[in-house]
Amino acid sequence: MSENKVPIDKISKLADEIRLINDFSENHNFDNSFLTTPAIPSELRENRDTPLIVMITSMFLVLVCTALILFYNPVLSNAMKTFIFLIGLFLTITATITAHLKFKENLITSIVLLGLITLLSISAGMFTPKEALDKAWQLAS
């Protein structure tokens, strides 16, 4: 392998700016059997980010649950409200898990979890928005 190496002294004779190696690529007997297919697949251009999509969808659906409980409060029976609240909780957990998968940051995961639970709690009448804000300030300080 050492005969393939290029001594730095030798390279310096080839270029004045040898001390900067920029966008260089080289193949030293790479085993091509690890790779396959000649064409560049279309999926490469899509680069779909599933956790992000699931996270945003779940968060949106939590908002829908919140709106349903808030705006249809007199129409819905208690059982229906509880059911929608439980769906909201399930979606909150889904959004939290996907947020963690996406960002791998505990702070962001905590913000998503607390934010969505606060929304659901306000919609269910557990807190008033003012109480929720007070508790958030207490947590932050």
Add this chain to the structure above:
Amino acid sequence: MKRSTRLKKYVELFNRNIRHFLAPGVEIRTTIYPVEAEGAVFEFVFNRDNDSSESLDIIRPTISAVLSEIPQGMIEGDLDGVKFGGTNLYLELDRILVIKGEDDQEDWSGNAIIEDVQRIISTSRGGKTA
């Protein structure tokens, strides 16, 4: 670059993109070498042992310090004064070294990673650029 979240994100997107080009049964073992200075080094080892593990090595001061400590046939001699810019690729036997020279956002974006993979595929077929 020593932000493990960004380094791991690079590996995740790199693996997602190169997976389309892997022969059946091939997995990639990844080692991330973070550095205090700008840039980072990634080692992707191709294998058929179902090893798709990922590890984060210790933080070294510079890319040159990493390259002087890991096995590589790209460059020898005193690496102290050598600086790396852009994305440098070194393909050897069963592994690929990706040497990111800078922390610029555009060098680490999703599009940059797609470009890196395309360059690897091109280089693996005999392309050579400097």
